[in-house]
Amino acid sequence: MADLRVNIAGLQLANPVLTASGTFGYGIEYQDFVDLSQLGGIIVKGTTLRPREGNPYPRMAETAQGMLNCVGLQNKGVDYFCTHIYPQIKDIRTNMIVNVSGSSPEDYAECAARINELDCIPAIELNISCPNVKHGGMAFGTTTEGAASVVKAVRKAYTKTLIVKLSPNVTSIADIALAVQDAGADAVSLINTLMGMAIDVEKRKRILSIGTGGLSGPCIKPVALRMVYQVAHAVQIPVIGLGGISCAKDALEFLIAGASAIEIGTANFLDPTISVKVARGIDEYLERHGFSSLKEIIGTCE
Amino acid sequence: MKNVGTCFLFRYFLYLCIAFIYIMYMKKYILDLRITAVEQLSERYLLLVATNPDAALPEMKPGQFAQLRIDDSKETFLRRPISLHFVDRQRNEVGFLVQKAGPGTASLWEKRPGSTLNAVLPLGNGFTMPASPEQKFLLVGGGVGVAPLLFLGAEMKRMGARPTFLLGSRSKSDLLRLDVYRGCGDVYVTTEDGSEGEKGFVTQHSILRNEKFDRIAVCGPKPMMMAMASYAKSVGTPCEVSLENTMACGLGACLCCVEDTAEGNVCVCKEGPVFDIKKLKWQI
Numbered sequence: 001m002a003d004l005r006v007n008i009a010g011l012q013l014a015n016p017v018l019t020a021s022g023t024f025g026y027g028i029e030y031q032d033f034v035d036l037s038q039l040g041g042i043i044v045k046g047t048t049l050r051p052r053e054g055n056p057y058p059r060m061a062e063t064a065q066g067m068l069n070c071v072g073l074q075n076k077g078v079d080y081f082c083t084h085i086y087p088q089i090k091d092i093r094t095n096m097i098v099n100v101s102g103s104s105p106e107d108y109a110e111c112a113a114r115i116n117e118l119d120c121i122p123a124i125e126l127n128i129s130c131p132n133v134k135h136g137g138m139a140f141g142t143t144t145e146g147a148a149s150v151v152k153a154v155r156k157a158y159t160k161t162l163i164v165k166l167s168p169n170v171t172s173i174a175d176i177a178l179a180v181q182d183a184g185a186d187a188v189s190l191i192n193t194l195m196g197m198a199i200d201v202e203k204r205k206r207i208l209s210i211g212t213g214g215l216s217g218p219c220i221k222p223v224a225l226r227m228v229y230q231v232a233h234a235v236q237i238p239v240i241g242l243g244g245i246s247c248a249k250d251a252l253e254f255l256i257a258g259a260s261a262i263e264i265g266t267a268n269f270l271d272p273t274i275s276v277k278v279a280r281g282i283d284e285y286l287e288r289h290g291f292s293s294l295k296e297i298i299g300t301c302e
Numbered sequence: 303m304k305n306v307g308t309c310f311l312f313r314y315f316l317y318l319c320i321a322f323i324y325i326m327y328m329k330k331y332i333l334d335l336r337i338t339a340v341e342q343l344s345e346r347y348l349l350l351v352a353t354n355p356d357a358a359l360p361e362m363k364p365g366q367f368a369q370l371r372i373d374d375s376k377e378t379f380l381r382r383p384i385s386l387h388f389v390d391r392q393r394n395e396v397g398f399l400v401q402k403a404g405p406g407t408a409s410l411w412e413k414r415p416g417s418t419l420n421a422v423l424p425l426g427n428g429f430t431m432p433a434s435p436e437q438k439f440l441l442v443g444g445g446v447g448v449a450p451l452l453f454l455g456a457e458m459k460r461m462g463a464r465p466t467f468l469l470g471s472r473s474k475s476d477l478l479r480l481d482v483y484r485g486c487g488d489v490y491v492t493t494e495d496g497s498e499g500e501k502g503f504v505t506q507h508s509i510l511r512n513e514k515f516d517r518i519a520v521c522g523p524k525p526m527m528m529a530m531a532s533y534a535k536s537v538g539t540p541c542e543v544s545l546e547n548t549m550a551c552g553l554g555a556c557l558c559c560v561e562d563t564a565e566g567n568v569c570v571c572k573e574g575p576v577f578d579i580k581k582l583k584w585q586i
Contacts, residue, residue, distance in 0.1 A: 025555035029572075032330040045557075053567055060550050060558035062379050067550060071557045074567055217379060269380060269551040270371070272332055272422060 002286035003293040004279070006040070006260050008238045009186035011095060011123050011161040013040035013261055016294060017251070017279040020242050020265030021046055021099035021125060021165075022071065024275075026089050033272040038279060040261060041095030043125050044085075048101050049111040051077035055132060056209040061198035066217020066244070067266060068196050070132040070208045073101050078114045090120035099165070101127040103135040105153035113157040123160055126150065126185075129167030129192035131214045141167035141192075144179035155184035163240065166190040166231070168220075173227045174234035181235045189240035189263060190231060191224045216266040218244045225253055232258025232299055246274065248281020255282070258299035328424055330553070331360050335419045338395060343478050347446065348411060349387070350398045352419045359396055362389050363428035364454035365519075365544060365576040368398070369552040370410065371420035378406035380550055381422065383571070385450040385521070396423075399478065401446035425552050426575045429454050429519050429542055435462035440515040441487075442504050442530050444470045444522025448478060450544060451521060455486035466490070466515070470504035470526070473497045505529040515539055519576075531579040532586040541579045545570045 004015035018041040024030055027042040036042065054074025061068040075081070081098070089096050098115050102108035108126065115121055128150050130137035140146040151164055164180045166173055168191035177188050193214025198207040206212075224243020232239045241259030245251050246267040254262045267274045282294070291297060335352035342348055353359075369381035387397040402408050413419060429450075432439055439458060441451040448469050455465045465487040471477050474497035483489045490509050491499030500507050504526060510533060520530045521544040534541030547570040549559035554572030561570050563581045568574070579586070 023551070023556060025553065029551075029553045029555045033332055054557065054560070057560050057562070057567075058548060059560065060548055060556075064377055064379065066379055069550070069556065069558055074557050074560070266550075269556065272553065 002283055002291055003295075004283060004286075006294055006298075008123075008163070008240065008260055009161050011041075013095060015040045015279045016255065016259075016261040016282065017275055018043055018095075018097070018240065018261055018263045019268060019275050020263040021127070023265040023268045026085055027092055027094075027096070028088060030268070030272055034276050037093040038276045039094045040279070041097050041123075042092070043097045043099050043263065044089070045075055046073045046099045046101045046127055046130065047075050047078050047081050047111065047115075048073055048103075049078055049107045051075065051080065058207060058209055059213075061207040061213065063196075063198065063215065063217070063219060065219035066215055068198055068208060068213035068215050069193070070210050070213035072132045072210070073130055073137070078111045082114060082118065086118055086121075090118070095122055096120060097123045097125055097163070099125045099127050100154075101130055101133075101137060102150075103133070103137075105150045108150050109153040109157040112154045116158050116160065121160075123163060124158060125163040125165050125189055126154055127165050127192070129165050129169075131167070131169060131193060131195045131212070132210065138167050138169060138192075141176065142170050144175055147176050148179045148183040151180045151183035151185050161186045163187045163189050165192055167192050168223060168227055168243075169195050174230045177231040177235050181237050185237060187238040187240060187260075188231060188235065189242060191220070191227050191243045194220055194223065216244070218246050220244045221250060225257055228254055228259050229257040229301070245278070246270070248278045248285060251278050251282055252285055252297070255294070255298050256301045258301070260298055328361055328363070330422065330425065332420070332422045335396070335421050337413050337415050337417045337419055339415060340413055342411075343399075344475055346402050346476070347478055348400045348402070349479075350400060350410065350413055350419065351395050352398070352421070353393070353395050359389065359391070359394055360424060362386055362396070362424040364431075364457050365428035365450055366424040366426050367450075367552075367575060368396075368421040368423035369425060370398070372406045372409050374412070375405055375409040378404070378409075380406075381552065382406050382410075383425070383546070383549055383552055385544070385575075386424065386453050387449045388453050388456060399446060399449035422552060426571060427573070429544075429576050430517065432458060432461070432463045432516070437463060437516040438514075439463065439465045440468060440509075440518045441465050442468045442470075442518060442520045442522070444504060444526040445476070447520075447522030447526075447544070448483075449521070451519065452479070452483060452486070454519060455483065459486045464488070466509070466513075468492070468504050468507055468509060470494075470522070503529070505533055517541070520544070528584055528586055531582075531584060534579060535586055542576050543579060543582075544575045545577060546575065
């Protein structure tokens with residue numbers, strides 16, 4: 001077996017496979033299918049300072065090779081997370097990472113500060129890229145100033161590994177990545193969903209309750225891969241790649257493009273065991289090509 | 303002393319709760335089932351019977367569902383949630399009644415005996431069962447919504463109860479497997495065109511005026527479920543409905559299939575699909 005360990009700015013992962021926020025619940029939802037300790041980490045649902053009801057139903061529209069969603073960060077707030085959910089997940093033997101969202105830099109910082117107190121949460125992923133909320137979310141992630149302002153505020157309040165999740169709905173994602181790096185981010189993860197739309201031709205009406213939603217799934221993989229490649233060549237901090245990864249080959253493309261780790265999202269809905277299969281597939285690839293360690297292939301694309 | 307006693311009782315109560323939760327918790331599986339029989343019931347309805355070739359099928363309850371993988375569909379992406387139509391423990395088989403609703407379900411028409419059917423199951427909660435065999439339950443189904451009621455009726459029969467079915471459809475040709483339902487209880491029928499049973503909707507059937515039930519279970523199109531819920535509320539009979547909001551994961555992770563309830567937005571796939579009508583915010 002090859003050495004699959006990877007270190008993301010102090011965060012030690014047993015292997016490069018993480019599960020993406022909003023697609024894996026709190027991990028508990030998948031423990032009948034997956035030995036969670038076989039994962040590099042689990043990024044739990046988007047958490048905000050105050051509880052959020054999310055958007056009305058319908059929140060999902062299927063596409064040929066993916067899906068649109070407009071869940072809108074439904075969650076019970078950080079206090080509920082700390083008192084009710086954290087006790088249930090703190091003993092899961094993998095890196096439990098919390099995805100944090102907000103509507104102002106102060107919101108983000110306050111939420112991050114609360115999570116900083118939790119011993120068994122070694123990192124947060126800052127969501128400055130949610131396309132489904134009116135205030136905050138993607139609004140911060142689409143300008144270099146907005147992104148930097150949130151990261152600076154959170155950096156002051158948060159002492160552990162700070163990952164910032166980037167939006168693809170921008171002109172130059174590398175510029176945003178550089179801005180968050182300069183503002184103190186330890187790593188970046190990309191991409192969040194691409195903004196899209198679906199129309200019901202019978203009713204001549206947009207399907208999703210808020211009209212638009214975030215596109216995910218295999219259809220966005222080439223876009224994600226291109227962006228990961230560009231960002232990995234622009235920044236010095238580690239890059240976590242995601243966007244449509246559904247098999248070990250997809251994951252390897254991202255790693256070779258320059259990602260130090262990857263996240264599996266929508267593919268979890270089709271096969272709840274896919275995350276561990278991808279980890280195994282990466283190992284097989286390394287063995288087959290005679291690499292003793294994952295590090296030997298990261299960013300080696302010619 | 304009193305404090306010590308209370309403390310002990312509390313601890314005992316906690317243990318009981320934990321044991322209860324453990325028993326109620328049903329492990330979920332992802333299985334490659336093998337199709338044993340395929341029967342086209344009509345142009346729009348298909349019966350798929352599958353077995354688990356490797357082991358006994360897991361414990362499953364009426365009202366629960368499976369997420370079936372759709373192979374070879376160019377237009378769709380996700381699994382399809384299909385309710386459990388019957389579970390035959392002796393033959394180690396599970397049945398699915400599938401309506402051709404779109405390209406996803408249509409691709410299940412390609413299944414043949416021997417084909418693989420990848421399923422994630424059992425998912426969701428399930429219907430309330432009678433507290434005793436004497437309780438009178440009315441099971442109301444419309445269209446493909448009749449599917450989970452067979453499993454429910456069969457389980458009731460197993461415990462010695464005799465359920466009453468009230469099944470509705472557009473016309474005679476869409477009434478599915480009536481003889482099988484009759485094997486579990488009394489069956490009453492409505493059709494919109496009057497080609498079988500009483501003409502009209504299930505909510506207009508005379509049995510609702512002539513008999514009183516301890517509980518009503520409903521599965522069908524939303525307007526029909528709302529009408530039945532309204533009837534149940536007006537006569538003060540406890541009532542459960544099975545919802546079918548569009549879903550992605552089926553495990554309570556993606557929060558796409560939510561229903562607005564007294565407790566806020568909850569996942570139909572995890573907290574449902576069966577809901578007590580008192581929990582829903584329907585205007586009935």
